[in-house]
């Protein structure tokens with residue numbers, strides 16, 4: 173699964189735009205990943221400018 177480190181997210185929304193499964197939404201200006209929709213493709217980690225998204 174992929175998770176967002178809330179302290180490192182700068183609300184750029186790049187990951188939300190890139191996610192092919194629609195698993196990411198913005199909640200209170202922080203990206204949030206729906207684990208049920210995430211397919212661990214890694215696209216979000218590739219586009220995040222701050223490295224806020226990690227695979228666990």
Ligand code: SF4
Pocket residue numbers: 174190191192193194195196205209210211212213214215216217
């Ligand atoms: S790993 Fe892929 S499917 Fe999962 S949240 Fe990131 S872009 Fe979406």
Ligand code: SF4
Pocket residue numbers: 176180181182183184185186187188202203219220221222223224225
């Ligand atoms: S790409 Fe990174 S910084 Fe931008 S909204 Fe997503 S988690 Fe936050």
